Amino acid sequence: MLNFEQRTGPDFGVAAPTYPTARVPEWYRDAKLGFFVHWGLYSVPAWGTPHGEGRVPTEDAYAHHQYAEWYGNTVRIPGSPTWEHHQDVYGTGTSYEDLADLWDSSAFDAPSFVGSLIDAGARYVIPTTKHHEGFCLWDTATTPFNATKRGPRRDLIAEFHDATRAAGARFGVYYSGALDWHVSDFPPIESDTDLFRFRRNDERFARYAAAQLDELVERFSPDILWNDIDWPDGGKGGGDFAVAALLGRYFRRVPGGVVNDRWGVPYHGFLTREYREIDDVIVEPWESTRGLGFSFGYNQAEGPEHSLSGDALIRLLIDVVAKNGNLLINVGPRADGTIPELQAASMAAMGGWIRRNGEAVYGTRPWVRAVEPLAPIRYTQSAGTVFVHLLEPTSGELVLPDELAATGSAAWLGAGAADLRRDDGRVRASVPEGLRGEAVAVLAVSR
Helix, strand or coil: CCCHHHCCCCCCHHHCCCCCCCCCCHHHHHHCEEEEECCCHHHCCCCCCCCCCCCCCHHHCCCCCCCHHHHHHHCCCCCCHHHHHHHHHHCCCCCCHHHHHHCCCCCCCHHHHHHHHHHCCCCEEEEEEECCCCCECCCCCCCCCECCCCCCCCCHHHHHHHHHHHCCCEEEEEEECCCCHHHCCCCCCCCHHHHHHCCCCCHHHHHHHHHHHHHHHHHHCCCEEEEECCCCHHHCCCCCCCHHHHHHHHHHHCCCCEECCCCCCCCCCCEEEECCCCCCCCCCCEEEEEECCCCCCCCCCCCHHHCCCHHHHHHHHHHHHHCCEEEEEEECCCCCCCCCHHHHHHHHHHHHHHHHHHHHCCCCECCCCCEECCEEEEEEEECCEEEEEECCHHHCEEECCHHHCCCCEEEECCCEECCEEEECCEEEEECCHHHCCCCCEEEEEEC
16 A cells, blocks of 8 residues: 655645645544544445455456445446446446436434444544545535435535534544546556556646535534545645645634645645554554455445454554554445444444543553564553553463563453562463453553
């Protein structure tokens, strides 16, 4: 996967625009867990080629794309599994954009939906306002290709916004800045090179994208602006529709807001890592993002073997937080607005664990190291307490590191005081029986 902060756009030399100086706010670093919601036309077919990691040659990855939200591109690659699936299900007379009129969102209840994300531990919620397909999920004046004019006939982003604010969580918006297949006539993308070659970089499109983003900022004052796949080069200069001016307007409206790194300009907010395992602490604030399966949009072809179990999701959260990151985990609802049972089960498991162990997650910072090289352990710390996360509680025992051997007291979250004993020069703690079935057992060590 690409590291987007390495893309900085055209070199304007002495005429380079001036970018904001806003830093990543502490509320974002404290939040630790957010939920993406990928929902769009792609949720109607809800189909991709699930193959996990490394099972398809690189040169075939786009033709066998397992991201269901890329259906609109993959279906245009002749002979691809998605192309064949579309012919079988919809026939030759139904285009991808025709799916807009088949989208029935009648089961979507925003307060209930957002409530399930909050119950799972979310401190912020980021729905896709417009993915690469170009279909807008809010009532926009820029195009009739939107959810209030076709399909749902509802302002879905307004509903998400109202429900999220009412629940007391932070609200963000995802926006596809440089890819919009609805207003482009390029060939399908079939490689990472094509990803940046087959896209519009003209000023007219940059103005179109800027008008949409301005609408979202003015209507919803989002706490997070999550842009994807760069920004059209025609909108990276000094104009009032360019990135520097857009971000300036955003931070004036939302002084405590934050943006990500996917703008293709020298200014970066938090860094993003997509479906990536990170070895150690990243000093800059960063965010790990992925789906509960191998797709962001709902993929009906995925089964349990493709999806994170509740235990795996909890361990992922702890691994990311220990390394100074936030986890932005994605839920992909069905077209009707309901969360598939497989995803809901993992979300519920994480929510239950966080209710018992949240103090070891929210508001924490990395310790002197994130991991133990030879043990399944992660560390976080907060206000004089080091939290030792044992990822394999079934082992029955936790060996404290030398730096914590002289601790005054320690307690298992959810089980009370720990019985510490010194053996062979090491301090050891037995895992209570009631915690041995947990995904992660947490020992809070007072320093």
